[in-house]
Amino acid sequence: MKKLISLTLLSALALTACAKPPSKIAAAVVPSSEYSDLSCSKMVNELATLSAKLEEAEKKQRSKVATDAVTVFFTLIPASTMLGDSEANVARYKGEKQALERALAKKKC
DSSP states (O other): OHHHHHHHHHHHHHHHHOOOOOOGGOOOOOOGGGGGGGGGGHHHHHHHHHHHHHHHHHHHHHHHHHHHHHHHHOOOOOOOOHHOOHHOOOOOOHHHHHHHHHHHHHHTT
């Protein structure tokens, strides 16, 4: 009985430590004023750059999620706890993209 409880607790702990899917990562708070001095064309170019960076960070994060699923299945330890993940980058790029989109709307570009 103790073994079952220990295994259940260990499994729950391992699952809570897994990497989050990009869709469940909240955007970091970034003020739109950071982009207010840019021209519309520079904002559009920056938005394209940020979108590409966000897409790459989300791709890496999805890979970490998949890796965690496999490693938890075999070892009960998610690999991202040791190797890290891209959650901070996803949050930052999401926040920067939202801030830039707000700045674009304010300038009516």
